[in-house]
Amino acid sequence: MLLTEADKQAIADAVKRAESTTSGEIVFAVTNDSGRYPQAALQGALAGSIVSALIYLVLPVSHTISVLLWTEIIAFALFYPLIPHFPWRRWFIRAQEMEECVRDAAFREFYTSGLYKTRDSNGVLIYLSCFERRVVVLGDKGIHEKMGDPHWSGVRDRIITGIKQGKAAEGICAAVESCGQALAEHFPLRPDDINELPDQVIDRTSS
DSSP states (O other), rough: SSSHHHHHHHHHHHHHHHHBBBSSSEEEESSOOOOOOHHHHHHHHHHHHHHHHHHHHSSSSSOOHHHHHHHHHHHHHHHHGGGSGGGGGHHHHHHHHHHHHHHHHHHHHHHHGGGGTTTTTOEEEEEEEETTEEEEEEEOOHHHHHHHHHHHHHHHHHHHHHHHHTOHHHHHHHHHHHHHHHHHHHHHHHTTOOOSSSSSOOOOOTT
């Protein structure tokens, strides 16, 4: 598990602090994966059947075509439903496909979480997809026009660095703080401001 309950609470507290100086909204969401990748299951099962056939062929037994074919069929049937549950199925997925799936899922989360409804179009989503090892940061129109992709890339890199160092929660909290500073600069807190969205982590890992 990448984030403990204590980590999630620390992130929620970081969101609350960051939003205390701005009218903007920050949402952090985490999920196990962003795509089904059926092609990976197929390719993995084919690879498993080939390896099983090779193992059969090197065994010191009498080999027949019928046993070889049944070995491949049974291995495929066993591997196909199991591959989706193993992290090494990433070997059978193109990096570009993962990038596209994670970005599409991040856009869906942006709308599902209600970030598009903020009064000044200044919501920011930080989306972490664990299986793909990808982070996407999306700013709504109001803040994106002022910050642009370079800033969001820097926020993303803070999280990636934290994960690589075994300090995922610290990296995420630092990223949230960075977003809060940017929002406070361009969208300072208003006297009539209300917290438009919950501060808690959106946890999709169990869905």
